[in-house]
Amino acid sequence: MLSGFADNIATDFRPDLVRWRQLVTPAWLAGLVAGAEVEAPPAADWRLFEAGCGAAVLFEQAHVPGASYFDTACIEQLPLWNKVADQALLALLLARGVRHNTTVILYGRNNLAAARLAHLLLYAGVADVRLLDGGFARWQAGGHACARGPAPTAAAASDFGIAFPAHPEYLIGTPQARAMLARGDGVLASIRTRAEFTGQASGYHYIAAGDIPGARWGRAGEDGDVNSMSAYHEADGSMKPAAEIAAQWAEHGILPGTPTAFYCGTGWRASMAFFYAWLMGWPAISVYDGGWFEWSQTPPAG
Incomplete structure (x- = not known):
């Protein structure tokens, strides 16, 4: 903890x-883009991205001033919607001027898209990744100005500055997930609705119903809505108190200090849970990238 922690945090922070600097409010972001002096300012080299999937047209109609658009289709690949290869991810970041020491601020119309990108930036090794609490909807609800049109093209970076990825431990695959369950020394946390977790519904037209045997339910949102994270969010889309989230995890044996891999159907909800656990300072956390989609299509080893 920082010296004078309670005294030094402005009301814009939690x-x-x-990691209180990493969750920002619309008021803080509005001050930053207006050139005002803000608490816990980013590095001189900072980037603002709106993350979305196939929403470039909506971005051009209205977005946070100074933002560029980052489509998650660039960072995921068929057939399972897992992350792209490391070299492809690195190229995407460098093309957008992102190095390890670039402050990256993210938001989304669906903030799960921003969380998906945030997780992969942390995996890559970007040290200062920040998320707009409540996303674009909360920005608009606060009456903040929007810009129109395409974003200017950022200057590309020539190198990332450190070994890539710097945090491979933040992401696991199916063999590691199976090994974790077999050893019994970690938790697979299912960030899915109750109906998905109990196998009563799939949540996706292209994924079979069911869930991973031995996983623990980490909750998500309302049944029938794979974009809902109401168990984690207030009515305005902002993050619930950390203690409340930790308590609902503890009910199902998801505890700080125990290695925990969050997963969902294809990665978005799991990335939000990961990011919140990371904000809370939980050690030994990761995202199981393939999630139930990959698990359901992968025969057991042997």
Whole structure:
């Protein structure tokens, strides 16, 4: 913890979070893009991205001033919607001027898209990744100005600056997930609705119903809505108190200090849970990238 922690945090930040700088409010972001002096300012080299999937037209109609658009289709690949290869991810970041020491601020119309990108930036090794709490909807609800039109093209970076990826431990695949369950020394946390977790519904037209035997339910949102994270969010889309999220995880044996891999259907909801656990300072956390989609299509080893 920082010296003078409670005294040094402005009302724009959350005192219940260890990484309090990384969750920003619309008011803080509005001050930053207006050139005002803000608490916990980013590095001189910072980028603002709206993350979305196939929503470039909506971005051009209205977006946070100074933002560029980052489509998640660039960072995921068929057939399972897992992340692209490391070299492809690196090329995408460098093309957008992102190095390890670039502050990257993210938001989305669906903030799960921003969380998906945030997780992969942390995996890559970007040290200062920040998320707009409540996303674009909360920006608009606060009456903040929007810009129109395409974003200007950023200057590309020539190198990332450190070994890539810097945090491979933040992402696991199916063999590692199976090994975790077999050893019994970690938890697979299912960030899915109750109906998905109990196998009563799939949530996706292209994924079979069911869930991973031995996984623990980490909750998500309303049945029938794979974009809902109401168990984690207030009515305005902002993050619930950290203690409340930790308590609902503890009910199902998801505890800080125990190696935990979050997963969902294809990665978005799991990435939000990961990011919140990361904000809370949980150690030994990761995202199981393939999630139920890959698990359901992969025969057991042997």
